[in-house]
Amino acid sequence: MLHQQTFAQLRELKLLGMAAALQRQIEQPSAIDLSFEQRLALLVQQECDTRHERRCTRLLQQARLRYPQAAIEDFDTRAGRGIERSRFTSLALGDWASAGHTIILTGATGCGKTWIACALAQYACRQGHSTRYLRVPRLAEELRTLRAAGSYTKWLTQLARIQVLVLDDWGLVGLDGLTREALMEILDDRAGSRATLVTSQLPVEHWHAWIGEPAMADAMLDRLLAQAHRIVLKGESLRAAERCEAAAPPS
Numbered sequence: 744m745l746h747q748q749t750f751a752q753l754r755e756l757k758l759l760g761m762a763a764a765l766q767r768q769i770e771q772p773s774a775i776d777l778s779f780e781q782r783l784a785l786l787v788q789q790e791c792d793t794r795h796e797r798r799c800t801r802l803l804q805q806a807r808l809r810y811p812q813a814a815i816e817d818f819d820t821r822a823g824r825g826i827e828r829s830r831f832t833s834l835a836l837g838d839w840a841s842a843g844h845t846i847i848l849t850g851a852t853g854c855g856k857t858w859i860a861c862a863l864a865q866y867a868c869r870q871g872h873s874t875r876y877l878r879v880p881r882l883a884e885e886l887r888t889l890r891a892a893g894s895y896t897k898w899l900t901q902l903a904r905i906q907v908l909v910l911d912d913w914g915l916v917g918l919d920g921l922t923r924e925a926l927m928e929i930l931d932d933r934a935g936s937r938a939t940l941v942t943s944q945l946p947v948e949h950w951h952a953w954i955g956e957p958a959m960a961d962a963m964l965d966r967l968l969a970q971a972h973r974i975v976l977k978g979e980s981l982r983a984a985e986r987c988e989a990a991a992p993p994s
Contacts, residue, residue, distance in 0.1 A: 764789035799869050806864060806874040809911065813862040819855065825977040831859075834972055840867045840907050840938045845967055848942045850976030856942035859976075860909050863940060872906040872938075879926075880916045886925055899925075903932035907940065914945030914953045927959055934966040947973065 746769065753762040764786045768774040774782060803811055815835040818828060839846060846863065848856040864874045877885075889895040902908065908929070918926075933939055945953060947968070954960035 760789045760792060760794065761786045795871070798871060802868040802871070802873060803865065806868055806876055808861045808864055808874070808876045808909070809878075810858050810861040811865065813858050813865055815862045815866050818859070818862065824854070825850065825975050835863055835866055839972065840870065840872045843933070843936045843938050843970070845939045845941065845969075845971040847947065847967070847971050847973045848940070848976060849946055849974070850944070852944055854976040856944075856976060857911050859974075860911065860940045860942050864907055864909050867907040867938070873904070874907040874909070875902065875905045876909040876911065878911045879913050879922075882925065883919055883922045886921050890921075899928055899932070902929060903937070905937065907938045908933065909940045909942075911942050913941050913943040914950060915943075918953065918955055923954065923956060923959060927963055930963050930966045935970070939967070941967065946975075 749765070750762050753759070753765070768782060768785070777785075815832070818831055834846070838844075846860075848859055850856055861876070864876065868874050886895065889898050910926075930939070943950075950964060951957075951960045954963055
């Protein structure tokens with residue numbers, strides 16, 4: 744009866760991890776050999792682990808990553824991709840997210856830019872950083888909807904608080920004035936304080952012309968490139984390679 748009352752109180756206090764750990768201790772006779780301090784430490788640790796796991800799950804759902812299952816541990820190490828595992832691991836495990844750095848991934852279509860960006864963003868979520876994924880080609884449509892609903896300013900404010908922002912397919916389609924202005928606002932809010940991941944088929948040296956407005960292009964690139972880690976991916980399309988492997992007859 745005492746146990747049931749304790750469980751009810753733990754659940755009322757939303758200490759679900761601690762409740763689960765206490766249940767295991769009750770069911771394991773060996774737990775009686777532990778001191779009170781040791782048992783309490785295990786209960787507290789389980790509660791911390793449970794809360795961290797819930798937070799990571801929530802952050803991943805809010806991120807809306809294109810590849811939510813992408814993980815830095817699964818990085819493709821094949822030769823000739825333009826980045827070695829040691830460099831990638833050093834970058835992924837570094838302080839880019841908390842320091843507000845930019846990571847720029849360029850290369851031909853299918854070379855894995857978006858997957859790598861999602862893997863880095865997924866790891867940022869696991870580290871407790873709020874994250875959001877945006878496809879730049881769809882931004883114009885989203886902006887029109889936000890403007891019509893009167894929530895554009897609120898959206899910008901919310902986005903400014905996001906610790907890691909993924910801008911996928913930068914430079915893929917032409918920019919209209921509204922999208923250019925929005926990107927300027929987004930980058931200005933993030934400069935030096937929030938991390939940004941950019942993927943693009945367009946080489947960085949062509950970005951100024953793509954943005955179109957010289958003064959705004961100068962300002963945007965100044966904010967993007969000031970503390971940027973630039974990675975140029977090479978090699979054949981991974982999608983094409985996967986299709987060939989799938990079509991190959993079994994040996």
